[in-house]
Amino acid sequence: MNTRDFLFKQNSCIHFGVGFTDKIGEILAKTSSSAIIACDPFLKSVSLKLKEECPQIKDIFSEIEPNPQLSGVMKLLILTALNKCDTIIAIGGGSVLDTAKFVKGVYNFKPMDIPELLKYFRQEIPFNATSPIKIIAVPSTAGTGAEVTSVSVVSHGDIKNTINSPVFLPDICVVDPALTLTVPPKATMITGLDALSHALESFWNINNQPITDLYATEAAKHIFSNLIKAYEKGNQIDSRVGMSYGALLAGLAFSQTRTAGCHAASYPLSMLFHLPHGEACAFTLAGFIRLNNDDRLESFAREVGFQNTTEMANYVVSLQRLAGLRVTIEDLGISDTYHLSKLCVEHPLMKFNPVQPSISQMQELFRSLGK
């Protein structure tokens, strides 16, 4: 075996199973004296049922919206402090998980106002090294993989910050594919393509290592073979299980390597054109498959069920088109891509891409999309 030295670090405890959400009470009984649920508005009924069953759960905060704001962090922090909680059960998509993770990173038993939180958001003061708060992360999408990463993505107004800190890693995660049965088709495709981007970007990442390659390849196999079924027949559990498992593996893969070109480009795409996170990542996925193509990626494509990378890239575009996602720069309503391309190549995540595109190469990549 020919490989560089590597470190694979993962301290969370992962429970995976259909219906496992019902067993959160058993986990709480061993770990917590006072807990709060932070949830997506859509998961309120699941949260109310848990609260009825678990005396440790003191309150439910269900006001977290997509692209979570620092104001949501402040409100969750206040409720956590008022209820003297030692645990946050975060039930929702990446937006809910990231809000809870931010609270874990700053918690010191007291409420905080926005100016104080902004010092953390701008990374002027360090996040906790360890936290008095534990997080039980329960993803309801498949998905961001946020349940196994030490990343929190939070916005203040239009400024969206992706912050890395070891303290953000959830302590326990409960991956229950049944929670994803209600995700509508378009959101299923968008979140699934986010997970697919994590798998591919971990595989071709300059930080890749043997274990992350295993996770990334297995993740892509599960996502490629289940995403259309989950999109078309979302109420069937089998494809939801495959997608939740694939998204979890992809999360484990990129938790070590970070992401690369597609995620670098997703930030300007979301900022300038308001594309949801997964749609923004998918927008350049076929383009980066072509740009990053090499023998290794060709073997990966064969391993995950395609004849070659061209067929894999075309399949990604067919998934985007199936769900009515934006595919070409015309779909964004632009013809001049200079400003967008400059922001993409200058994004810090681009340094993890195996090929460093120039601005003109990035413009060429954008022009090639959908062709």
Ligand SMILES: NC(=O)c1ccc[n+]([C@@H]2O[C@H](COP(=O)([O-])OP(=O)(O)OC[C@H]3O[C@@H](n4cnc5c(N)ncnc54)[C@H](O)[C@@H]3O)[C@@H](O)[C@H]2O)c1
């Ligand atoms: N921390 C990380 O490692 C990481 C990684 C990738 C992305 N992110 C961030 O995560 C966020 C995106 O998260 P997301 O894609 O999971 O979406 P989300 O949490 O923003 O939710 C998207 C939509 O799906 C709905 N929804 C969620 N679960 C549902 C369910 N079970 N049934 C019905 N509707 C449901 C929500 O109400 C919302 O309208 C972005 O802010 C992105 O930047 C974080």
Ligand SMILES: [Fe+2]
């Ligand atoms: Fe992502």
